[in-house]
Amino acid sequence: MEYKDYYQTLGVAKTASEDEIKKAYRKLVRKYHPDVSKEANAQQKTQELNEAYGVLGDAEKRAAYDDLGRGHHYREGQQFRPPPDWGRTHGGGGGFGGMDSDFFADLFANLGGGRRRQAPPRKGDDSHASIAIDVMDSYQGASRNITVYVTEADGYRSERTLTVNIPKGISAGQQLRLSGQGQGGAGGPGDLYLEVEFRPHSRYRVEGRDVYASVPVTPWELALGGEIEVNTPSGKLTVNVPAGSQTGRKLRLRGRGLPAREAGDLYLLLEVVLPPATSEKGRAVYEAMARDLAFNPRAGD
Incomplete structure (x- = not known):
């Protein structure tokens, strides 16, 4: 059978940190998840990503995998045969079960006794999706219903309606974990991870934990x-506008941003709105201003 380069599968260097491996896996598994991907091989690609992360995401398995690669110089696609002493030097499999591929099974099987140890039932894949909320949901907390589609352990595809609690102070990019709401598996379902994003708002804009309001x-x-x-x-709120302010001025209200443990700030952007000169009195006021103030905002150009 062919040797598998798990680092290549995840698109990371062999020196990648645990956090880099995790980020690469999450990014790719979202991209190829069968529920959202239009790729023809999305299901197979997801299985390959899960297998690669199952090794590189576990410090003990990664160390054994790296040791094999260094000692025998395997390359992607090369025919693989575990060395004769693999079962003795690595404890005959020592808890490395749980993957479906022949390569993984032969890599961590109980070679010392000539038998593969039976892998425990595999847990279902985690699901990844996004959830859009309003800015006010982060200020007050909220409850939202969403519909997700999952593949059960028996292969049946089902629709679920879930109630999601939005905690107060949550920011864009944070994830909500719904335990046991992922894809089905013989070892139990995986989890569902929802990445939070804010819906566009006509007056409010969020940057990190700070909020900008016109x-x-x-x-x-x-x-x-x-x-x-x-x-x-x-x-x-009642705020004080300093005399002589110009349109575009920012007033900062500390701690009035998203109400997390370290709350952000609220920035008020002042935007002048001119009253219409549609009445005779309104036109007279503007004419008086033009005559008495003699103001030219372009004089310095």
Whole structure:
């Protein structure tokens, strides 16, 4: 049988750290997951990724695998035959079961007694998906229903409706783990990982744990300053606008961002809104301003 280069399967270097291997696996398994991938070989690719991560993601298995590769210089596609002393030097398999491929079985089988040890039932694959939430869901916490499709242990594909609890203070990119809601397997189902993303909002924008909100203001509120009441994701607040402010000015409210253990900040972006000059009185006011203020914002250009 052919030797398998698990590092090549995950697209990482042989010196990759545990975290780099985990990130590469998660990225690829999301890409090729049969529920979302349009690749014809998505199922096979997912199985290969799971097998590679099953070895490289376990420190003991990885060490034994690396030792074999260094000592016998195997390459991807090369015919593989475990060395005669493999069963003695590596404890005759010592708990390395659990993978389906012949290569893995021969790599970690009980060679010392001439018999492969029976692998325990394999747990189902983990599922990966995304869930879109509103900014306010992170401020207040929420509960959302989602529909997922999974393959049960008997091969039957089923639809599940799940209730997902959105914890207060969650950020984009964080994952919610739903235990036992992944793909089915003889050893039990895998888990479902939901990556959080925020829906676009007309007024709010999230960067990390900081939130940016546009606040419409009148020309006199900018020029004269004073207190104004604004709507924020956590409710109405009264803030002070410094006199002489210009449109685009940012007012920072510490700790008013996403309410995590280390809360972010809320930035209010002041945007002037001009009253319409559609009435005779409105036009008269603008004419008086043009005459009395004699202001030219392009004078310095």
